[in-house]
Amino acid sequence: MTFGCREQKHKEYRQKIISNYQPLYRELYTMNSSMFFVPSFHKAFSNPDKDQSIKDIISQPAPGVVTFDMLQPRFCEMLLSEVENFEKWVHETKFRIMRPNTMNKYGAVLDDFGLEGTLGKLMEEFVRHISKGTIQEQLAITKKTQTPFTFLTVLYKICAVYFADVGGFALDSHHGFVVEYGMDRDVELGFHVDDSEVTLNVCLGKQFTGGDLFFRGVRCEKHVNGPTYRDEIFDYSHSVGRAILHRGRHRHGARATTSGNRVNLLLWCRSSVFRELKKYKKDFLNFCGECQKEKEARLVHTMAAWKQRFCILLTRFIGSTTWPSLFFDPFEIKRRLLFWKLIVCLFDVIRGYLLVKEILLRLESLSDHEPGLFSPLLYIQVS
Ligand SMILES: O=C(O)CCC(=O)C(=O)O
Ligand SMILES: [Fe+2]
Known part of the structure; x- marks a missing residue:
């Protein structure tokens, strides 16, 4: 099947769902910053000096990983109920849905049942702004400015934490979905890289233990199976409403959820410009350790x-x-x-x-x- 044909089939599949599924909360289907986001996040983005106020709400617990409080508890609950409602509809109508990717047996693609617009706005107005880096970092991705000295490389990595080196300023498409873990769902997620330039991952709930993310360094296609260095090891525990943002090529996985249920919102953000540029870059890639x-x-x-x-x-x-x-x-x-x-x-x-x-x-x-x-x-x- 050609790409165009597959795209057409997917459009029809989406259209079929959207014209038959009755949403539970209509208000989720248009972006509403003050309703979706916690006040600190909403305020940071309303500030005229956005660059600084965004920096103030972000932590960087490890190189290439940023975290911040993002979603309101009420919004998380509403989105969880909306997903449950969709799954109930799928069960009742025996509609065969596509899972988010080959790694998950459970979970749902939010874009497929009408949330594409909301998630597109989330990427364009929020994720892209956090990921873009300063103008110098954006320009630096095209210059051959790497250095033979290790401590400068470390400095470079800190500068590029906002993902300018993977086209964070030119994110132009996304894949938005939820993943579901628990004894009756997927238990864990193996070591992998995402099909994204930048990934946003926010825990929606519910009650759970375990489920930590583990990170093991950023790698290009050629080096994806290479060794991990000690300074690349980083583990992260999810908490409800808190977001974690990382490069898609940052190798990671999710440990077993040992009790309860965990549901996370994932937004794989892509840049067609970066993907095109990468085809012509023959030598060493800046983002790969x-x-x-x-x-x-x-x-x-x-x-x-x-x-x-x-x-x-x-x-x-x-x-x-x-x-x-x-x-x-x-x-x-x-x-x-x-x-x-x-x-x-x-x-x-x-x-x-x-x-x-x-x-x-x-x-x-x-x-x-x-x-x-x-x-x-x-x-x-x-x-
Ligand atoms: O379970 C998680 O929090 C991570 C999910 C993930 O990495 C993915 O779906 O790509
Ligand atoms: Fe992932």
């Missing part, structure tokens, strides 16, 4: 090789012209040693200069900048 390690190793190796080659050339040059005088002039030995030390120093100065330049570049990208002077997408096309 393993690519960064390979890049560092290669640069360190290249630098060492240059140093060695230069030293050999110099030895040959000096040795061939003035070597005999060394035996007759004792001061010559001191002079030569000094000369060698100077050469080594010169290398260290060059390395130091590159390091400082890189730090300044990163710091510059951290500082606030007047956004909107030119479009980041335009910049991508130019570079």
Whole structure:
């Protein structure tokens, strides 16, 4: 079946559901910020200085993972009831529904029964704003600014926490669904990556124990099965209404829900621009931990090789012209040693200069900048 044909079939499937299913709460089907979100989240997004007020409500418990209080308890209850109502309708009408993805036997696709518009707004007005990063971070994804020094890579990762490096500013489609866990549902979720650039995951309830998320580093397709480093291990416990946002390529899974039922709202946010750009990026990917390690190793190796080659050339040059005088002039030995030390120093100065330049570049990208002077997408096309 061709892609267009599959898309048409899916449209018809959705249309069939929407024209037959009677929603329980009509108010869920249009975005209502003050009703959906807790006051801190709603206020942060109503503030004229949004960038700062959003930063103030966000925590970053691990590199590449941000969390914040998001949904009102009443909204969570309403959405849970709406999902239950939909499942009751599915059961009664014996309608064969599609599950959210190949990993879940339970759960429902919210987009399929009318919530596509609400979730689209959630992505465009809220998730995209959190994910976009500063204008410098957006521009930086197109520059070759990675560095051979590990601590700078760490600094870079902190700068890019808002997901500009995976096109967080250009999210343009989504897949919205709920997952359901418990003894009578899916129990756990295996180690995986999502088919998204940025994933929003919010716990809706109900009462449960267990069900922690575990994270094990961000990886591109090539390195997805590679090892995990100690600093990439991070576990997260869900609490009702609290959101967690991470890159889709951040390897993760959900531990067993040991009692009760857990239902989570998932929004896989995608960027067609990023996916297109990625096709043409042949070298190391900025967001992948393993690519960064390979890049560092290669640069360190290249630098060492240059140093060695230069030293050999110099030895040959000096040795061939003035070597005999060394035996007759004792001061010559001191002079030569000094000369060698100077050469080594010169290398260290060059390395130091590159390091400082890189730090300044990163710091510059951290500082606030007047956004909107030119479009980041335009910049991508130019570079
Ligand atoms: O159960 C969870 O909280 C995680 C679900 C998840 O990772 C997914 O559906 O992609
Ligand atoms: Fe996932």
